Amino acid sequence: MKKIFVSLALCGMLVLPLIAQNDTGADTEQELIESRRYIMELKGLDDINTKMAINMNSGQESVDAAYFGLFIEDLTFPKAQELRYQGYTGVLVTGVVQDSPAWHHRMREDDIITRINNQEVTNYATFEKIRKTLRAGDQISIVYFRDGKTESMDMTVGSRHTDGVKVSDPKIPGRKKLSAGYGGGTWIPMWIDLDMNDINEIVADSTIGFNKFREDGLLQQGLGGKFSIGKGYFLGGQITWFEDTKKTQNRNPGMNDYQIFMRYENLLGGVTLDKRIPFSKNLITSIGLMIGGSAHEMEFINTNANYNWNELPETISASNNTHFLLRKGYLNVQPRAEVMYRVLSWMGLRAEVGYTYGYSLTKDWRVRGLAGESFEISGSPDTTFQGMTVTIGPWFGF
Numbered sequence: 001m002k003k004i005f006v007s008l009a010l011c012g013m014l015v016l017p018l019i020a021q022n023d024t025g026a027d028t029e030q031e032l033i034e035s036r037r038y039i040m041e042l043k044g045l046d047d048i049n050t051k052m053a054i055n056m057n058s059g060q061e062s063v064d065a066a067y068f069g070l071f072i073e074d075l076t077f078p079k080a081q082e083l084r085y086q087g088y089t090g091v092l093v094t095g096v097v098q099d100s101p102a103w104h105h106r107m108r109e110d111d112i113i114t115r116i117n118n119q120e121v122t123n124y125a126t127f128e129k130i131r132k133t134l135r136a137g138d139q140i141s142i143v144y145f146r147d148g149k150t151e152s153m154d155m156t157v158g159s160r161h162t163d164g165v166k167v168s169d170p171k172i173p174g175r176k177k178l179s180a181g182y183g184g185g186t187w188i189p190m191w192i193d194l195d196m197n198d199i200n201e202i203v204a205d206s207t208i209g210f211n212k213f214r215e216d217g218l219l220q221q222g223l224g225g226k227f228s229i230g231k232g233y234f235l236g237g238q239i240t241w242f243e244d245t246k247k248t249q250n251r252n253p254g255m256n257d258y259q260i261f262m263r264y265e266n267l268l269g270g271v272t273l274d275k276r277i278p279f280s281k282n283l284i285t286s287i288g289l290m291i292g293g294s295a296h297e298m299e300f301i302n303t304n305a306n307y308n309w310n311e312l313p314e315t316i317s318a319s320n321n322t323h324f325l326l327r328k329g330y331l332n333v334q335p336r337a338e339v340m341y342r343v344l345s346w347m348g349l350r351a352e353v354g355y356t357y358g359y360s361l362t363k364d365w366r367v368r369g370l371a372g373e374s375f376e377i378s379g380s381p382d383t384t385f386q387g388m389t390v391t392i393g394p395w396f397g398f
Contacts, residue, residue, distance in 0.1 A: 066134035066157040069100020074123050075112060078345035082398065083110060084148050084182055089122040090114040101158040107144070110179075114150070115143035178278035180232040181340075184397015185225030190240045192268070192356070193217045193387035199264065199296065203246070208260055210246045217387075218242045220268065232276045238290060239269030250302060258320060261301040266385070268294040268356060270332060282342040290334040294358050294385045298326045325368045326377065330358030330385045340395055348395040358385030 072091045079092060093111040096103050113121050116130050117140050134140065136159030143152045193216070200212040219242065226236025243265040250258035270292015278284045302322045307315060315321055336354030343349060365380040 064136040064159055066131050066136060066138060067101065067160045068131070068155075068157060069097035069102040070107065071095035071097075072113070072124060072127060080112075081345050082179055082182060083112065083145070085112055085145050087112075087114065087145070089120060090145065091121055091124055091127050101155060105153060105155045108146075110146070112145040113142060114145060115141075117141055178281065180228070180234075180276040180278050181284060181398040183225070183227035183234055183236070184395055185223070186350070186393060186395045188220075188222045188224045188238065188240055188391055189393050190220045190222065190389050190391045191217050192220055192240075192242075192389045194266070195384055195387070198381045198383040199298065202298070203262060203264070207252060208262075209248050209251055210262060213244070213264070218266070220266070222269070224272070226272060226274060234272075234274045234276060234286070234288075236272045236274070237270070238272055239267070241265060241267045255320065257304045257306075258302055259305070261303075263297075263299040265297045266295065267297070268292070268332060268334075268385075270334070274338070282348075284340050286338045286340075288336055288338070290332070290336065290354075290356075292332050292334075293330060294332045294356070295327060295329045296383060296385065297328075300324060300326075326365050327368050328365045328383055328385075329361045331361065332356050332358045332385070334389065336389070340398075342398050346397065348398055350391070350393065350395045352389075352391040354389045354391075356386055356389055360384075 071094045073094055075085075075090050075092045080087070090112040093102075093107060093109055093113065095109060096107055113127065115121060116127070119126075119130055121127050121130065134157055136157060139154060139156050141152060141154055143150065145151075196213045196215055196218075200215070202208070203210040204212045220240035221242075222238065222240030224236065224238035224240075226234040229235050243263070245264075246262045248260050250256070250260050252258075270290045272288055272290045274286040274288030276284050276286040300323070302320060304321065307321075334354050334356040336352055338350055338352040340348045340350040360382055363382045365377045365383070367375040367377060369375065
């Protein structure tokens with residue numbers, strides 16, 4: 001009997017430590033679960049057991065964790081302006097993994113995701129919070145901004161794993177596609193190298209006595225703008241002009257009480273089409289073409305400023321008070337090249353070089369009548385309107 005009691009005592013001493021060890025392990029595992037649960041609750045995640053399904057052995061997301069196949073980052077204000085997005089929240093898609101759920105649903109770079117399942121996506125952190133509540137195979141609705149419009153789609157999210165085997169990691173996207181900008185407008189100072197010989201022949205004649213216009217170019221001023229029509233092409237318009245007025249005493253004998261007034265103006269404008277080629281985030285070039293029209297215009301008045309109502313018929317028919325407008329018009333083509341550097345998100349500096357060629361609508365100059373009549377000036381030259389143009393100035397937009 002004594003031997004039996006000793007044997008039972010020895011067995012008890014061996015079994016009790018094993019039982020105690022199992023109880024401690026269970027407590028440790030339970031504490032780990034509770035710790036994980038507490039951390040998740042602090043992050044604001046719900047339905048821990050079904051939504052997160054953390055792998056207890058590795059601490060990584062489970063095989064059925066939701067996978068979009070997107071590279072995203074927080075949206076910045078300059079990028080929102082560049083994409084013409086008026087909102088303040090969302091995440092920017094910077095890349096899409098080939099053959100991923102997002103790729104098959106035609107999501108693309110520069111999309112801005114704003115809502116998922118009617119939950120607002122304010123930044124990267126909220127996107128991740130929403131993603132971690134999803135499982136592979138869930139169908140979701142996504143609201144996103146693209147090309148100036150807000151759109152929506154239904155998407156079925158996938159998984160990085162197939163039958164428990166992890167597929168290859170998505171490749172890091174290559175160089176990000178550079179933006180060609182969104183357009184804008186500006187004041188345009190433009191130097192133009194016009195042949196002014198025919199015009200100077202009139203205004204600087206000894207009987208009139210005005211100084212010649214510059215023969216090394218004139219400085220036109222005007223306005224222009226353009227907007228994106230896709231694939232780096234921009235459609236727009238431009239108009240520039242030069243105007244000068246002169247006044248002098250009539251030098252002819254017996255005409256000392258008469259004065260001569262003159263106004264000269266040239267005008268160049270048309271529709272523009274440009275193809276932009278970005279070299280960096282802040283530097284772009286473009287080549288383009290303007291098609292439109294141009295004109296030279298001269299107006300003269302010779303008057304003694306002596307007008308009497310009762311004598312107007314005689315003044316009109318028999319006096320030296322004269323007034324007429326000369327004009328010559330053209331159809332123009334202007335190929336050009338531009339370089340622009342962005343200084344701020346909404347302003348840049350631009351330089352443009354071009355050459356304008358004008359095709360004469362008439363070979364001679366014409367006098368314009370009051371009702372648009374056109375009177376031919378015999379012996380007038382076929383004055384050209386062509387030459388190099390150079391523009392340097394600001395650009396508002398990009």
